[in-house]
Amino acid sequence: MLAVFRREFNAYFSSAIGYIYLVVFYVVTAIPFALMMLSYSTDLSLVFSWTFTILMFIIPVLTMRLFSEEKKQRTDQALLTAPVNLSGIVIGKFLSAFCVLALGIAVIFVYGIVLSVFAPMDWAVIIGSLVGTLLMGAALISVGMFISSLTENQVIAAVGSLVCCMVLMMLNVVTSAVPAGFLRDVLNSLAFYNRYYPLTSGIFNVSDVLYFISFIVVFNFLTIRVLEKKRWA
Numbered sequence: 001m002l003a004v005f006r007r008e009f010n011a012y013f014s015s016a017i018g019y020i021y022l023v024v025f026y027v028v029t030a031i032p033f034a035l036m037m038l039s040y041s042t043d044l045s046l047v048f049s050w051t052f053t054i055l056m057f058i059i060p061v062l063t064m065r066l067f068s069e070e071k072k073q074r075t076d077q078a079l080l081t082a083p084v085n086l087s088g089i090v091i092g093k094f095l096s097a098f099c100v101l102a103l104g105i106a107v108i109f110v111y112g113i114v115l116s117v118f119a120p121m122d123w124a125v126i127i128g129s130l131v132g133t134l135l136m137g138a139a140l141i142s143v144g145m146f147i148s149s150l151t152e153n154q155v156i157a158a159v160g161s162l163v164c165c166m167v168l169m170m171l172n173v174v175t176s177a178v179p180a181g182f183l184r185d186v187l188n189s190l191a192f193y194n195r196y197y198p199l200t201s202g203i204f205n206v207s208d209v210l211y212f213i214s215f216i217v218v219f220n221f222l223t224i225r226v227l228e229k230k231r232w233a
Helices: 002-014 015-038 047-064 068-071 074-079 086-116 123-148 154-175 182-190 192-200 206-231
Strands: none
Touching: 002 015, 002 086, 015 047, 015 068, 015 086, 015 182, 047 123, 047 154, 047 192, 068 154, 086 192, 086 206, 123 154, 123 192, 123 206, 154 182, 192 206
């Protein structure tokens, strides 16, 4: 697992993907931060709002190559027949993408430290927002990685991941058009925003945290199943 993690993590920065992601993320989050500074505000909610939106576009870029590239370069068979557990391969790739994501999100913590020099900060809200963002990002990575395992075309993997990310992150908007009842309740419970928002308010609901963790486990498991099918095909 560690070997896979190191290989994949280094691959992000041996190509331009890792650097492009960090530059885009830092620039996009710096804009609302600068607006806050100009308005003498210490509320990071605008930064997290922008982050929530940009994640649906960034995650597909981070995950599109994880398995699709292996297939395109015909190195997937060597990987699948290597003396390593398939779960180790999936977890290693997942953690590599997650750590790259976390490198970008970490800058928001730096923003909080900078603002704390000028005024007291509500760290419960900041930490909750960071945890929520990381959990949601991890869940989206697991979805993107699963889609990447289904195709050798990175563009298809990216577009498929983008569609899934948009659906999951905007599901709460769709539910407003659904009549009140069982279906609406189910859709509301699945909507990422409804699970993410309480955390941004500093409210740590165990159910929200477990939802994201369960989502990660399920899609990583599905990815493992896809690889198992290919290993014995």
